[in-house]
Amino acid sequence: MNQPLLTTQITVHVNGQASRVPLGCSVAAALAHAGQNGTRRSLTGQPRSAFCGMGQCQECRVSIDGMANRLACLTPVKDGMKIETET
Numbered sequence: 001m002n003q004p005l006l007t008t009q010i011t012v013h014v015n016g017q018a019s020r021v022p023l024g025c026s027v028a029a030a031l032a033h034a035g036q037n038g039t040r041r042s043l044t045g046q047p048r049s050a051f052c053g054m055g056q057c058q059e060c061r062v063s064i065d066g067m068a069n070r071l072a073c074l075t076p077v078k079d080g081m082k083i084e085t086e087t
Helices: 027-033
Strands: 009-014 017-022 061-064 067-071 082-084
Touching: 009 027, 017 027, 027 061, 027 082
Parallel strands: 009 082
Antiparallel strands: 009 017, 061 067, 061 082
């Protein structure tokens, strides 16, 4: 029997640290679950993170599996995914 999404846990790597997160969540949710409080820094050095949750603000840009400027709020997690933030 298949387990429903969000109850199955997978492993992602956030800035080199393994974290167990629910399958089916977004990368932005996985970052929050892992305790990551920002995805990048503003010009003044303040941490920035997902704001709109639909890709318009682009505050959630991260590198995923070596690809820069991916939108964390729109990208579903995958087992073994490597996520790098600027913070």
